[in-house]
Amino acid sequence: DERDDEERYARRSSRSRDDARRGDSREDRDKRDLTERIEENLDALDERIDKLSEGAKNESKSAKKKRDDLRADLEKRRDDLQKSYFKLKRQSGDEWKKFKREVGRAVDDVEDALE
Secondary structure (H helix, E strand, O other): OHHHHHHHHHHHHHHHHHHHHHOOOHHHHHHHHHHHHHHHHHHHHHHHHHHHHHOOOOOOHHHHHHHHHHHHHHHHHHHHHHHHHHHHOOOOHHHHHHHHHHHHHHHHHHHHHHO
16 A cells, blocks of 8 residues: 555665664665565465454355465465574575575565465
Protein backbone atom coordinates (compact mmCIF):
# COMPACT_ATOMS: atom_id res chain seq x y z
CA ASP A 1 0.00 0.00 0.00
CA GLU A 2 1.12 3.55 -0.71
CA ARG A 3 1.50 4.62 2.92
CA ASP A 4 3.70 1.60 3.69
CA ASP A 5 5.91 2.46 0.71
CA GLU A 6 6.25 6.04 1.93
CA GLU A 7 7.14 4.87 5.44
CA ARG A 8 9.75 2.44 4.10
CA TYR A 9 11.26 5.18 1.93
CA ALA A 10 11.39 7.58 4.89
CA ARG A 11 13.08 4.93 7.06
CA ARG A 12 15.63 4.16 4.34
CA SER A 13 16.40 7.84 3.78
CA SER A 14 16.85 8.40 7.49
CA ARG A 15 18.98 5.25 7.75
CA SER A 16 21.15 6.38 4.85
CA ARG A 17 21.95 9.63 6.63
CA ASP A 18 22.62 7.74 9.86
CA ASP A 19 24.82 5.23 8.02
CA ALA A 20 26.89 8.01 6.51
CA ARG A 21 27.41 9.58 9.93
CA ARG A 22 28.40 6.26 11.48
CA GLY A 23 30.55 5.21 8.55
CA ASP A 24 28.65 1.94 7.98
CA SER A 25 29.87 -0.07 5.04
CA ARG A 26 27.78 -0.98 2.05
CA GLU A 27 27.77 -4.57 3.31
CA ASP A 28 26.36 -3.46 6.69
CA ARG A 29 23.60 -1.48 4.98
CA ASP A 30 22.77 -4.36 2.64
CA LYS A 31 22.59 -6.79 5.55
CA ARG A 32 20.33 -4.45 7.49
CA ASP A 33 18.04 -3.92 4.48
CA LEU A 34 17.82 -7.64 3.79
CA THR A 35 17.23 -8.36 7.49
CA GLU A 36 14.32 -5.91 7.53
CA ARG A 37 12.90 -7.40 4.35
CA ILE A 38 13.09 -10.90 5.84
CA GLU A 39 11.46 -9.75 9.09
CA GLU A 40 8.59 -8.11 7.19
CA ASN A 41 8.05 -11.29 5.18
CA LEU A 42 8.19 -13.51 8.26
CA ASP A 43 5.50 -11.34 9.86
CA ALA A 44 3.37 -11.50 6.71
CA LEU A 45 3.80 -15.27 6.49
CA ASP A 46 2.81 -15.71 10.15
CA GLU A 47 -0.29 -13.59 9.62
CA ARG A 48 -1.29 -15.50 6.48
CA ILE A 49 -0.66 -18.89 8.14
CA ASP A 50 -2.79 -17.86 11.12
CA LYS A 51 -5.66 -16.92 8.80
CA LEU A 52 -5.36 -20.21 6.93
CA SER A 53 -5.38 -22.12 10.22
CA GLU A 54 -8.78 -20.74 11.16
CA GLY A 55 -10.67 -22.45 8.37
CA ALA A 56 -14.31 -21.92 7.55
CA LYS A 57 -17.41 -23.64 8.82
CA ASN A 58 -19.07 -25.93 6.31
CA GLU A 59 -15.88 -26.02 4.23
CA SER A 60 -15.79 -28.76 1.60
CA LYS A 61 -13.15 -31.46 1.80
CA SER A 62 -11.44 -30.23 -1.36
CA ALA A 63 -11.38 -26.62 -0.10
CA LYS A 64 -9.98 -27.79 3.23
CA LYS A 65 -7.28 -29.83 1.49
CA LYS A 66 -6.35 -26.88 -0.71
CA ARG A 67 -6.16 -24.59 2.34
CA ASP A 68 -4.12 -27.15 4.30
CA ASP A 69 -1.71 -27.63 1.38
CA LEU A 70 -1.23 -23.87 1.05
CA ARG A 71 -0.67 -23.52 4.79
CA ALA A 72 1.92 -26.33 4.73
CA ASP A 73 3.71 -24.68 1.80
CA LEU A 74 3.78 -21.31 3.58
CA GLU A 75 5.01 -22.94 6.80
CA LYS A 76 7.90 -24.54 4.90
CA ARG A 77 8.75 -21.22 3.26
CA ARG A 78 8.64 -19.51 6.67
CA ASP A 79 10.95 -22.14 8.18
CA ASP A 80 13.40 -21.83 5.28
CA LEU A 81 13.33 -18.04 5.48
CA GLN A 82 13.87 -18.14 9.23
CA LYS A 83 16.94 -20.37 8.76
CA SER A 84 18.26 -17.91 6.20
CA TYR A 85 17.65 -15.07 8.65
CA PHE A 86 19.90 -16.71 11.25
CA LYS A 87 22.56 -17.55 8.66
CA LEU A 88 22.52 -13.93 7.49
CA LYS A 89 23.88 -12.80 10.83
CA ARG A 90 27.00 -14.98 10.39
CA GLN A 91 27.94 -14.18 6.78
CA SER A 92 30.72 -11.84 5.65
CA GLY A 93 32.96 -11.15 2.67
CA ASP A 94 32.63 -13.42 -0.35
CA GLU A 95 30.27 -15.72 1.56
CA TRP A 96 27.97 -12.74 2.09
CA LYS A 97 27.86 -11.88 -1.62
CA LYS A 98 26.80 -15.40 -2.60
CA PHE A 99 24.41 -15.70 0.33
CA LYS A 100 22.85 -12.31 -0.46
CA ARG A 101 21.82 -13.50 -3.93
CA GLU A 102 20.40 -16.77 -2.62
CA VAL A 103 18.42 -15.14 0.17
CA GLY A 104 17.25 -12.37 -2.13
CA ARG A 105 15.74 -14.98 -4.44
CA ALA A 106 14.13 -16.78 -1.50
CA VAL A 107 12.58 -13.54 -0.25
CA ASP A 108 11.31 -12.76 -3.76
CA ASP A 109 9.70 -16.23 -3.90
CA VAL A 110 7.98 -15.64 -0.55
CA GLU A 111 6.72 -12.24 -1.67
CA ASP A 112 5.32 -13.82 -4.84
CA ALA A 113 3.60 -16.52 -2.79
CA LEU A 114 2.01 -13.91 -0.53
CA GLU A 115 0.49 -11.99 -3.45
